[in-house]
Amino acid sequence: MIFAIALAAAVLFGCGAYLLLKRDLVRVVAGIMLISQSATVTIMGSSLSRGSAAIDVQPGEAVSDPLPQALALTALVIGLATVALLLALVHRVVLVFRTAERDELAAGEAEHEADLAAERLADQEETG
Amino acid sequence: MTLSAALILPWATGVLLVALDGRRRAVGLLAVVMLLATLVLLAVLMAGVLADGSRDVVTGRWPEGVGIVLRADTLGVAFALLSVLVLLAATAHEVIAGVRDRTFPGLVLLLAGGLTGLFLTGDMFNFYVFFELAMTASYALSTYGGGRRQLRAALIFTAVNLLGSFIFLLSVAGTYRTTGTLAMQDVADRMVTVDPNAALLVATGFFIAFSVKLGLFPFHFWLPTVYAGSAPAVAAILSGAVANIGAYGLLRFGAGIFPVELRLAAVTLIVLGAASLLYGAVLAVARGDVGETLAYSAIGQVGYVLVAIGVGGPVGLAAAVLYSVVNSLNKTLLFLATGVRGALVAGAFAIGALSVAGVPPAPGFVGKLEMFRAGIAADSPALVVLLVVGSALSVVYMFQVYQHRFWRPDPDAAVAPSPLPLRALTVTLALLILATGLWPEPLLALSNSAVDTLLAGRPG
Numbered sequence: 199m200i201f202a203i204a205l206a207a208a209v210l211f212g213c214g215a216y217l218l219l220k221r222d223l224v225r226v227v228a229g230i231m232l233i234s235q236s237a238t239v240t241i242m243g244s245s246l247s248r249g250s251a252a253i254d255v256q257p258g259e260a261v262s263d264p265l266p267q268a269l270a271l272t273a274l275v276i277g278l279a280t281v282a283l284l285l286a287l288v289h290r291v292v293l294v295f296r297t298a299e300r301d302e303l304a305a306g307e308a309e310h311e312a313d314l315a316a317e318r319l320a321d322q323e324e325t326g
Numbered sequence: 327m328t329l330s331a332a333l334i335l336p337w338a339t340g341v342l343l344v345a346l347d348g349r350r351r352a353v354g355l356l357a358v359v360m361l362l363a364t365l366v367l368l369a370v371l372m373a374g375v376l377a378d379g380s381r382d383v384v385t386g387r388w389p390e391g392v393g394i395v396l397r398a399d400t401l402g403v404a405f406a407l408l409s410v411l412v413l414l415a416a417t418a419h420e421v422i423a424g425v426r427d428r429t430f431p432g433l434v435l436l437l438a439g440g441l442t443g444l445f446l447t448g449d450m451f452n453f454y455v456f457f458e459l460a461m462t463a464s465y466a467l468s469t470y471g472g473g474r475r476q477l478r479a480a481l482i483f484t485a486v487n488l489l490g491s492f493i494f495l496l497s498v499a500g501t502y503r504t505t506g507t508l509a510m511q512d513v514a515d516r517m518v519t520v521d522p523n524a525a526l527l528v529a530t531g532f533f534i535a536f537s538v539k540l541g542l543f544p545f546h547f548w549l550p551t552v553y554a555g556s557a558p559a560v561a562a563i564l565s566g567a568v569a570n571i572g573a574y575g576l577l578r579f580g581a582g583i584f585p586v587e588l589r590l591a592a593v594t595l596i597v598l599g600a601a602s603l604l605y606g607a608v609l610a611v612a613r614g615d616v617g618e619t620l621a622y623s624a625i626g627q628v629g630y631v632l633v634a635i636g637v638g639g640p641v642g643l644a645a646a647v648l649y650s651v652v653n654s655l656n657k658t659l660l661f662l663a664t665g666v667r668g669a670l671v672a673g674a675f676a677i678g679a680l681s682v683a684g685v686p687p688a689p690g691f692v693g694k695l696e697m698f699r700a701g702i703a704a705d706s707p708a709l710v711v712l713l714v715v716g717s718a719l720s721v722v723y724m725f726q727v728y729q730h731r732f733w734r735p736d737p738d739a740a741v742a743p744s745p746l747p748l749r750a751l752t753v754t755l756a757l758l759i760l761a762t763g764l765w766p767e768p769l770l771a772l773s774n775s776a777v778d779t780l781l782a783g784r785p786g
Contacts, residue, residue, distance in 0.1 A: 218489070223481070230488050237495040244503035266502065269451055273495055276458045280491070283465055284484050290469070291477055310475070318614045 203243035210236035221299050223288045230284065234277040241270045328374065329383055329398050332367040332406075333443050336360060340435030340463075348431040354421035357431030361414040364438055368410060372403045380779060382448065395509055397448030401647065401776035405574045406445040408651055412566035412658045413438050415755050419662050420559040422748045427470050434563070437463035441567060445574060450498050450508040457494070457571065461487055464568050471557040479555030483564075486548040490538035497531030504528065514583045522586075529587035532579045540572025542632055543602035546625045553624060554617035558665030561617065565624050566658035573631055573650035580635055581643055582780050588638060595636030596704075600712050603629030607719035611726065616664050619727050620657065623682060626716065627653045630693075633709065634700050640777055641703040645696035647773035652693040655762070656681045659755050664731075666752050668743025672732040674756035679724035681759060684717045689763035692770070 210232050217229030245267075249260025339360045346353045375381060380399035384390055417434050425431065440460025447453050465487070468480040502508055504524050505516040517525055534545065541549035553561045580588045588595075606626025610619045631653070634646035659678040663671055677688060684694035694717060701709040743749070762769055 218485075226485060230485060230492075233489065233492050237492045237499070240496050240499040241502075244499040246503070246506055265508075266499075269498075269502075272451070272455065276455065277492075280458065280462055280465070280484075280488055283462060284488065287465070287469065287477075287481055287484055291481055294474060294477055314614050314618075 200243060203239060207236045207239040207243065210239060223291065223299070227281065227284055227288055231277075231281050234273075234281065238270050238273050238277070241266050241273060328367055328371045329381060329396055329446060332364055332371060333396070333439065333446065335367065336364045336410075336435045336442060337439030337459075340432050340437075340439055342432075343435055344429055344432030346428075346432070348428045349425050351421070354417070354425050354431050357435055358414065358418050358421055360435060361410060361417060361438060364442065365407065365410045365414060368403060368407045368442070371398055372400075372407060375400055375403055376775065391509075394452045395448035395511075396446055396452075397510075398446050399776075399779040400772065401574070401577065401780050402445040404647070404651070404772055404776050405570050406442045408654055409441045409445070409567040409570050410438055412654060413441075413563060415658055415662065415751070416559045416562045416566070418751055419562075419665070419748065422745065422751060423559075423665070427472070429466065430470060433463045433467050437467065437563070437567070441571070444571065448510050450501060450510060450513065453510075454491075454495060454498055458491060460568065460571065461491060464564060467560055467563060468552065468556055470560045475555040476557065479552040482548050483552045486538060490535045490545075493531055493538075494535035497528050497535065500524070500528040500531065510578070510583060517583060518586065525584065526587050526590065529579075529584040529591075532575070532584070533591075536572045536575035536579070538572075539575065540569055540628045540631075541625055542572075542598060542628055543605045543625060544598075546602070546606075549625060550618055550621040553621035553661075554615060558661050561620075562658045562661035565620075565661060566654045569624070569628070569657075570650065570654055573628070573646070573654075576632070576635055577643065577646060577780065581638065581777075588635070592636045592638060596633050596709070599629045599632030599634075599636055600709075601629070602626065602632060603712065603716045604719075605629075607716055607723065610723040611719060614730070616727050616731060617661075619723055620660055620664070623720065623723060624653075624657055626720065627657075627682070630697055630713070630716070633712075634697060637700045637704040637709075639703060640774070640781065641696075642700040643777040643780065644770075644773045645693075645700040647776050648696050648769060649693040651769065651773070652681065652689045652762075655759050656690060659752070659759055662755065663752050666744045666748055668749050670749050670753050671744070672728075674752045675732065676728060677756040677760055679728050681763065683721040683724050685721075687760065687763045689759060689766060689769070692763060692766040696770075696773075 214229040214232030214236060217225045217232065220226060220229070245263040247261060247263045249262045252261045252264040255261050339356070343353060343357055348354060348357070375398055380397060383396040384393040385396060386393050413434055417431065420430060437460050440456050440463060443456030444453050444460060447456060465480065465484040468483045469476055498508070501513055504520045505513050507513055507516065537545045553565060556564065603626050606622045606624070606629060610622035610626060613619050613622060631646050631650050634642045634649060636642070656678050659674065660682070663675040663678060681688035681690035684690040694713070697713055698710060701713055
C-alpha cells in the first residue's frame with residue numbers, strides 16, 4: 199500500500215516536472231498542479247496508522263491517523279487558491295502579450311538586454 | 327495576548343483593506359498606521375520576551391501537545407520586527423508617491439500577517455500555512471505596476487516559488503512520517519533517533535525550499551528578472567521582507583531542528599555560499615542596470631549568510647542573524663532610493679552603498695566584522711580571503727552604480743525631483759541604518775540572544 203502511494207506520488211511528480219519544462223504556459227501550470235497533487239498524496243502516505251475513520255471508535259478497533267487527513271485538506275485548499283492565482287496571472291499574461299508561449303515573453307527581455315548593451319557602449323565611449 | 331494581537335491585527339485589517347480602494351490616500355494612510363501599530367505590538371512583545379524569556383501560546387485552548395503552538399522567542403520576534411519595519415518603510419514610500427493599484431495596501435497588510443505568523447509559530451504545518459499566506463500576498467504584489475516586465479516577473483516568481491512551497495510540503499510530510507509530530511520542539515527532540523538517511527533527505531528538502539526563497543546560487547535563476555522587473559517598493563518588499571523567510575527558515579530548521587544534518591553538510595553549505603557570493607558579486611559588477619546590479623548583489627549577500635550558517639556554532643549563527651538583518655535593511659534602502667530623485671537622495675544611497683560594501687560607520691561594517699570573526703572561528707584563511715574579495719567586489723559594483731546614477735548629467739534631467747516627504751522618508755531610513763551602525767550594541771546583543779534561544783532548544 200505504501201509502495202502504491204509512493205509510486206503514485208513519484209509518477210505525479212515526474213509528469214509535473216516534465217510539463218514544467220514545456221514552452222506553453224498552460225502546461226506549466228498543469229505541471230505545478232500535478233506536483234501539488236503529488237505533495238498531497240505524500241501527506242496521505244505519511245499516515246502512521248490504518249483503520250476506520252477516527253470518529254465513534256469502538257475500543258480495540260484500529261483507527262486511521264486523522265492528522266494527515268486534516269493536513270491534506272488544508273494543503274488542497276491552499277493548493278487550489280494558489281493555482282487559481284497562477285491561472286489568473288497566465289490569463290492576464292495572455293491578454294497583455296497575446297501569447298502563451300514562454301519564448302515570445304522572453305523577446306521583451308531581449309530588448310531590455312539590447313538597451314543595456316547600448317548603454318554600456320555609450321559609457322565606454324564616454325570614458326575612453 | 328500581545329502575541330495573538332500582533333497576528334490578528336494585520337490579518338484582519340488586511341482583509342478589510344483589500345475590499346477598499348487603495349488608491350485613496352485615506353486607505354493608504356490607514357495601512358501605514360496599522361503597520362505601525364503592528365510594529366509597536368511586536369516591540370512590546372520583544373521587550374517581554376527579552377525580560378522573561380520565550381512565550382508559548384497553545385491555540386484554541388487545547389491541552390498542551392494537542393493544539394497548535396505559537397511561540398515567540400528572540401529570533402522569531404526579531405525577524406518579525408525587521409520584516410514589519412521594511413513593509414512599513416515600503417508602504418509609506420508608496421503612499422507618499424501615490425499608490426497605483428487598489429489592492430496594494432491590503433496586500434501588504436496580509437503579507438505582514440503571514441510573515442508575523444510564520445516567524446511566531448512553533449508548528450511546522452502552521453508554518454507552511456502562514457508561509458503560503460505571505461507568499462500568495464507577495465505573488466499578487468509582484469504584479470504591482472501592471473507593466474509587461476512586472477507581469478513577466480510575477481509569472482516567473484509565482485511559478486518558481488510555488489514549486490519551492492510544494493517541496494517544503496513534501497518535507498513536512500516526511501517529517502511527520504519519521505517523527506510522528508509536527509511541533510518544532512518535539513521534532514527537534516525526536517530527530518536524533520530517526521534513520522540518518524531519511525533525516526538527511528527531509529533536511530535537504532527544507533534546504534532547497536528555503537534556498538529558492540532566498541535566491542541562493544544555484545536556485546537564484548528567477549531572482550534577477552523579478553527584482554529588476556518589479557516596481558522599486560515591491561522590490562524592496564521582496565528583498566527586504568519576503569527573503570527573510572529563507573534566512574529565518576535556514577536558521578530555525580537548520581540550526582534548530584536539524585543540527586546533526588547541518589554539521590554533516592557544513593562544507594557543502596560553505597561551498598554553495600562561496601559560489602553564491604562570488605557569482606553574485608561578479609555579475610553585479612558586469613551589469614549596467616541599477617535594478618539588476620542590486621538583484622545580483624542580493625544573491626551575493628545571501629551567500630555570506632549561508633557561509634556563516636555553514637560555519638555554525640554561536641559565532642557563526644550570530645553572524646548569520648546579524649548579517650541577514652543588516653542586509654535586509656540595506657536592500658530596502660537601496661531599492662527605495664532608486665525610485666526617488668532630487669537632493670539628499672544621493673547621500674541616502676551612498677549610506678546604503680557603504681553599508682553593502684562594509685565600510686564603517688555603516689552597519690554593514692559590523693556585519694562584515696562578525697563574518698570575519700566567524701571565518702577566524704572556523705580557522706580557515708581561505709574563508710577570510712573569500713570575504714575580503716567579496717567585499718572588494720561589492721565596493722566596485724556599488725560605486726559603479728552610484729557613479730552611473732548620481733555623478734553624470736542625467737539624460738532625463740527634465741524629470742522633476744520627488745516630493746519632499748518622499749525624500750525625507752528615504753533620508754530617515756538612511757539615518758536609521760546609520761544609527762544602527764554607529765551604535766551596534768543592541769543589534770549585537772539581540773543576535774547573540776537569538777542564537778542562545780535557538781541553541782538552547784537543541785537536544786543533546
